Amino acid sequence: MLCCLCHCPHLDICLYQDYFGLPDETLYLTVYLMNAYMKAGKVRILSLQLLGIACLFVACKVEVSTCPEPNKLCFMTQDSFSWKELLRMERKILTRLKFELHYANPVHLLHWMAEVAHSTLEVQYLARYFLELSLMEVDCVCFEPAQLALAALHLAQRLFLQERSTKEMSQEGSCKLHTYSESELSAVYPYMAKAALRGPNSPLRATFLKYSRPQKLCISTSFDITASESLSRCLGSPIS
Structure with a gap:
């Protein structure tokens, strides 16, 4: 069983993360911990909310000082x-995961690659938006x-650069930063494009807002x- 934010409408981690002013890293680590916990053993549906909040609590301790x-x-x-049940679930998470709480957080990687590419602020925010939208697509767990x-x-x-500039940048610089082929990256685009084009009609509006x-x-x-x-083409057909 894998966690996708759109499969847990009552568990709006994005809302909690935004309300407490927590960095984006806590959101991704929370989802990762939930997936790791459910992969290691069974979880009752009624316990998902408790698990999500407990994972957020653990993620805060890892990523922020307070x-x-x-x-x-x-x-x-x-x-x-x-709060006693919350702390009890925290102990269960740490025990089941054997305190293995770190992973390659995609936000860290995005920040680094955006800096190397000298991306504008608009491009960085749009990339962060696309990345966060991927949390609502369960198929993105395999990437x-x-x-x-x-x-x-x-x-x-x-979306922000001219097609010619994008191709030149891809040919000149990106090959030095990664080994992914264009087809491997293109496999991800439809999920991000679909979620972005939903906009306010998304099952979870917290990220859009x-x-x-x-x-x-x-x-x-x-x-x-x-x-x-460009987003419509990513879906394979124009969006009406």
Whole structure:
């Protein structure tokens, strides 16, 4: 059983992460911990919310110096469980995963590749938006973190840069940074494009709303997305 945010409508980790002002790294680590925990053993459907919040609690301890208090996390779930149950689940996670809590976080990789490529702020925010949207697509679980990060960056570059410039950059610089073929990256594009074109009609609107704010350059409502022929082509047919 693998976790996809769209399969847990009651468990809006994006909302909690945004509410507490936590860095993006905590969101991806939370989803990774949930997947790892469920891969290692069975989980009851009724325990998914508790598991998600406990994984977020653990991710905060790994990625940031301070983390929300257990009672505040419980309050966000309308006290669906007690702080004692939260701490008990935390111990279960650490025991089942044997304290193996680190992985190649795609956000770290995206930041690094964007810096090397000297990407503009608009491209970086759009790439981060595409990458976060991949969390809503269960099929994206099979892709490697670096593959997701690079695909998000390349897709963002295609939307903001002229096609000629994108090809030149791909030929001159990208081959030095990765070993993925264009077909391997193209396999990721449809999932990100589909989620982006859904916009406010997405099953989970938290990511769309998060990136519609001025602090995120209103990137999710940008004309480059809503009227993008490039994104439509990624789906294989025009979007009406």
